[in-house]
Amino acid sequence: MPRGRFITIEGGEGTGKSTQIKRLAERLRAAGVEVVTTREPGGSTGAEAIRALLVTGESDRWSSTTETLLMYAARRDHIERTVEPALSRGAWVISDRFHDSTRAYQGAAGGADPALIKALEDYVVGSLVPDLTLVLDLPVDQGLARAFGRGGAEARFEGKGTAFHERLRQAFLEIAVREPERCAVVDAGGDMDAVEAALWGVVTERLSP
Numbered sequence: 001m002p003r004g005r006f007i008t009i010e011g012g013e014g015t016g017k018s019t020q021i022k023r024l025a026e027r028l029r030a031a032g033v034e035v036v037t038t039r040e041p042g043g044s045t046g047a048e049a050i051r052a053l054l055v056t057g058e059s060d061r062w063s064s065t066t067e068t069l070l071m072y073a074a075r076r077d078h079i080e081r082t083v084e085p086a087l088s089r090g091a092w093v094i095s096d097r098f099h100d101s102t103r104a105y106q107g108a109a110g111g112a113d114p115a116l117i118k119a120l121e122d123y124v125v126g127s128l129v130p131d132l133t134l135v136l137d138l139p140v141d142q143g144l145a146r147a148f149g150r151g152g153a154e155a156r157f158e159g160k161g162t163a164f165h166e167r168l169r170q171a172f173l174e175i176a177v178r179e180p181e182r183c184a185v186v187d188a189g190g191d192m193d194a195v196e197a198a199l200w201g202v203v204t205e206r207l208s209p
Helices: 017-030 045-055 064-088 099-109 114-125 140-150 162-178 192-207
Strands: 006-011 035-039 092-096 132-137 183-187
Touching (some): 006 017, 006 099, 006 162, 017 035, 140 162, 162 183
Parallel strands (some): 006 092, 132 183
16 A cells, blocks of 8 residues: 655644644545644644643743653654554645644754754654645734634743744744755735645645645
8 A cells, every 4th residue: 555645734823724734634535535634742642641741831831952852752652653554554644743843943943952853853753754844934923913812721832922933933934945845835824715725736736636
């Protein structure tokens, strides 16, 4: 059986990733593709337990180094129990965040040692490179307004301040520039239908489902 495809959706807070993942999955299923949607941190029982530590509480609850270690512990469980089994049986996996988020959140924006992140990425992720990474881009003020508007307990990263989120946005854009064969930037400022159409256009052009 052919191996499935791995799509990751990245971007800052409030860019609409969850909505667009649901819509993209529906389009792929309509095209006859088995789709598994998942998220990070989380996506497996063990990783969801770690997620609760990472996304709740005060913004300074963990240092960026501790966050990095927790993220990669969660990521390993996610890969072992969700991502790899799905890809191996031929399903397409769409993940709300993956290793680029650690590079951006804990690394570029948070100041964690890039050498530590690279070492963990090499060991934990290995050769599991996404077939396509879609970066949803939105001005920070708009994204944070959306994020704070939805409320909920999982708001730890939203509280890290505007300067943090400006560094975060720039980091995602720089990743896309460095790896254009894998990444595509999509303007998330339009209405949901327009963003959906743009995402679908990239997926059909790059992966031909």
